[in-house]
Amino acid sequence: MTIRVGIAGYGNLGRGVESAIGQNEDMKLVGVFTRRNPEDVQLLNSDVPVHKMDDIEQFTDKIDVLILCGGSKNDLPEQGPALSAMFNTIDSFDTHANIPDYYEAVNASAKPNGKTAIISVGWDPGLFSLNRLYGEAILPQGATYTFWGKGLSQGHSDAVRRVPGVKGGVQYTIPNPEAVDRVRSGSLPELTTREKHTRECYVVLEEGAVATEVEQAIVTMPNYFTDYDTTVNFITEEELKRDHAAMPHGGFVIRSGETGEGNPQVIEYSLKLGSNPEFTSSVLVAYARAAYRLNKQGEIGAKTVFDIAPGLLSPKSGAALRKEML
Amino acid sequence: MTIRVGIAGYGNLGRGVESAIGQNEDMKLVGVFTRRNPEDVQLLNSDVPVHKMDDIEQFTDKIDVLILCGGSKNDLPEQGPALSAMFNTIDSFDTHANIPDYYEAVNASAKPNGKTAIISVGWDPGLFSLNRLYGEAILPQGATYTFWGKGLSQGHSDAVRRVPGVKGGVQYTIPNPEAVDRVRSGSLPELTTREKHTRECYVVLEEGAVATEVEQAIVTMPNYFTDYDTTVNFITEEELKRDHAAMPHGGFVIRSGETGEGNPQVIEYSLKLGSNPEFTSSVLVAYARAAYRLNKQGEIGAKTVFDIAPGLLSPKSGAALRKEML
Numbered sequence: 232m233t234i235r236v237g238i239a240g241y242g243n244l245g246r247g248v249e250s251a252i253g254q255n256e257d258m259k260l261v262g263v264f265t266r267r268n269p270e271d272v273q274l275l276n277s278d279v280p281v282h283k284m285d286d287i288e289q290f291t292d293k294i295d296v297l298i299l300c301g302g303s304k305n306d307l308p309e310q311g312p313a314l315s316a317m318f319n320t321i322d323s324f325d326t327h328a329n330i331p332d333y334y335e336a337v338n339a340s341a342k343p344n345g346k347t348a349i350i351s352v353g354w355d356p357g358l359f360s361l362n363r364l365y366g367e368a369i370l371p372q373g374a375t376y377t378f379w380g381k382g383l384s385q386g387h388s389d390a391v392r393r394v395p396g397v398k399g400g401v402q403y404t405i406p407n408p409e410a411v412d413r414v415r416s417g418s419l420p421e422l423t424t425r426e427k428h429t430r431e432c433y434v435v436l437e438e439g440a441v442a443t444e445v446e447q448a449i450v451t452m453p454n455y456f457t458d459y460d461t462t463v464n465f466i467t468e469e470e471l472k473r474d475h476a477a478m479p480h481g482g483f484v485i486r487s488g489e490t491g492e493g494n495p496q497v498i499e500y501s502l503k504l505g506s507n508p509e510f511t512s513s514v515l516v517a518y519a520r521a522a523y524r525l526n527k528q529g530e531i532g533a534k535t536v537f538d539i540a541p542g543l544l545s546p547k548s549g550a551a552l553r554k555e556m557l
Numbered sequence: 558m559t560i561r562v563g564i565a566g567y568g569n570l571g572r573g574v575e576s577a578i579g580q581n582e583d584m585k586l587v588g589v590f591t592r593r594n595p596e597d598v599q600l601l602n603s604d605v606p607v608h609k610m611d612d613i614e615q616f617t618d619k620i621d622v623l624i625l626c627g628g629s630k631n632d633l634p635e636q637g638p639a640l641s642a643m644f645n646t647i648d649s650f651d652t653h654a655n656i657p658d659y660y661e662a663v664n665a666s667a668k669p670n671g672k673t674a675i676i677s678v679g680w681d682p683g684l685f686s687l688n689r690l691y692g693e694a695i696l697p698q699g700a701t702y703t704f705w706g707k708g709l710s711q712g713h714s715d716a717v718r719r720v721p722g723v724k725g726g727v728q729y730t731i732p733n734p735e736a737v738d739r740v741r742s743g744s745l746p747e748l749t750t751r752e753k754h755t756r757e758c759y760v761v762l763e764e765g766a767v768a769t770e771v772e773q774a775i776v777t778m779p780n781y782f783t784d785y786d787t788t789v790n791f792i793t794e795e796e797l798k799r800d801h802a803a804m805p806h807g808g809f810v811i812r813s814g815e816t817g818e819g820n821p822q823v824i825e826y827s828l829k830l831g832s833n834p835e836f837t838s839s840v841l842v843a844y845a846r847a848a849y850r851l852n853k854q855g856e857i858g859a860k861t862v863f864d865i866a867p868g869l870l871s872p873k874s875g876a877a878l879r880k881e882m883l
Contacts, residue, residue: 246817247816247817250816250817251816254697254698254816255697327883330879330880330883331876331879331880334879351883356883358691358695358824360882360883361691361867363882364867364868364870364871364878364882365684365687365867365870367871367882368843368846368867368870368871368872369684369836369839369840369843369870370839371580371581372580415829417829417831490573490576490577490580490831490832490835490836490838490839491572491573491576491832491835494830494831494832494835495829495831496828496829496830496831496832496835496836496839497828497829497830498684498826498827498828499825499826499827499828499829500824500825500826500827501824501825501826501827502822502823502824502825503741503743503821503822503823503825504820504822504823505743505816505820505821505822506816506817506820506822509816509817509820509822510695510816510822512816513695513696513816513822514695517694517695520694535868535878535879535883536867536883537866537867537868537875537878537879537882537883538866538868538875539866539867540863540864540865540866541687541690541691541694541862541863541865541867542690542861542863542864544690544691544694544695545690545693545694545863546694549863549864550657552690552861552863553656553657553660553861553863554656554657556686556689556690556693556863557653557656557677557682557686557861557862557863
């Protein structure tokens with residue numbers, strides 16, 4: 232049985248999902264849904280139709296899992312509940328503080344309609360969350376540390392671009408190597424926000440903007456920069472395009488604990504990602520397989536990565552997994 | 558509800574389980590079972606009775622989960638099927654090649670008796686297996702590399718001690734740092750057995766034994782050493798006791814893959830363990846919680862870590878996990 236997958240929303244994440252489906256032989260892309268004019272949407276390499284998002288309810292019997300590729304701020308709060316009433320869904324809702332409410336909203340929509348919806352899938356939330364959970368469950372006495380980067384932060388880049396006088400720019404989050412080493416040593420340090428990460432901005436100024444003023448506005452910005460050591464580099468528009476178009480990211484989850492009479496135990500999970508959206512998309516696609524299988528088993532309602540047995544992610548049978556991978 | 562745990566077999570692993578249960582407030586140790594004379598068994602710090610293994614069937618209604626702490630070679634092939642007919646069980650069966658048969662034997666025993674038995678729990682098989690699976694499912698185009706060490710290998714230490722002329726000794730498995738770096742770079746190298754690990758032995762000679770002969774016998778031993786670069790160091794019995802009594806271990810699982818048009822993506826999971834048996838025990842105890850819950854849900858038969866949703870390992874509720882860890 233080939234799993235028929237739909238993509239709702241076609242930006243970086245949607246393109247990543249299209250590409251990832253091509254790496255999985257048990258899945259096929261059957262359609263892309265957009266709020267733009269479908270004729271304006273150019274797919275990477277798939278020969279499938281692009282439809283209007285408004286027409287999506289005509290496809291409920293043609294799609295086994297719909298992967299929601301919209302943003303957490305404006306798209307998913309509405310699309311998640313609406314679409315999980317009609318389809319099994321996967322999304323990457325990543326506004327950590329709002330996850331409990333979002334879970335309830337999606338559950339209230341998916342469950343009475345017999346659909347399975349796995350929310351907040353990706354790497355954080357997602358794989359990093361899993362490793363926080365495994366680490367704490369296995370080493371109850373200890374501490375968990377999450378470091379992000381080096382990587383391009385979308386939210387912080389957006390914040391930089393909203394500063395008056397900024398024409399364009401990106402922001403990289405950089406874990407402090409000394410802090411990472413202290414954590415790896417098992418010494419269980421208490422680290423301040425400032426000690427854990429630094430922030431590095433590359434900014435193109437509007438004509439006539441004053442660099443020192445822009446710099447000051449960035450480094451003192453509440454919530455985003457004021458608690459960090461931030462450096463601001465001014466570059467040309469050409470340099471921005473040439474040197475900062477890639478979307479690398481990554482990070483570490485480290486659980487440091489003790490067992491017995493003080494034996495140190497350190498678990499580390501790390502990601503080094505050439506493309507953040509493509510990696511997130513690859514995680515979404517693996518969990519789409521799980522959603523399809525869970526729904527077949529009658530496991531309906533909202534789920535998170537915590538609820539998904541790892542074997543459901545693999546195209547291999549249980550027997551093959553036990554033989555080849557255990 | 559406190560989960561009542563029993564320990565079957567009281568060696569390094571059993572002591573580790575006793576200690577780990579003390580770190581988990583929702584569990585209590587209710588008894589230890591041994592094939593030795595119970596009066597000869599001194600527990601670390603628990604005030605629970607030690608019973609004869611032969612009497613264990615009298616305790617079926619007093620134990621929620623029995624953790625099997627015997628060895629994979631001689632104990633578990635018999636104990637796993639026998640005890641999973643009477644109890645929910647966890648074990649660390651780690652003879653990789655025999656896992657499929659062992660799974661079938663335990664399943665045939667646990668299932669008709671309504672018991673839940675999670676086999677091959679620990680870090681390899683166990684957490685490393687999970688990371689091999691997650692890595693391959695998320696990055697289908699790529700390669701998985703497992704490195705072990707630096708750590709004391711029980712099997713190889715036993716092999717060294719069987720060599721004529723050896724009075725005592727230990728063997729450390731050491732990952733080759735160059736090989737690890739090549740894998741981390743995302744270059745997908747093909748590595749021979751010899752390139753991945755080296756082996757380091759510390760040996761105490763019997764009186765009259767000839768060092769060069771012993772060394773030769775070790776480094777040319779088929780299966781164990783012949784495919785590796787092995788160094789043999791001769792030490793005194795005092796040095797063996799003083800410097801080589803700890804049981805550190807660890808290793809890495811690295812999945813290196815590509816997405817889209819050749820973007821490299823690297824996932825790395827690593828363990829740095831001060832005590833190998835205590836860490837394995839901590840994993841066993843977390844999975845005991847899952848076995849208890851699965852059995853309550855009617856999920857019976859043999860399971861592996863691949864079948865266990867991560868949330869089942871944590872004492873926290875689903876809502877708390879979503880709020881605090883996702």
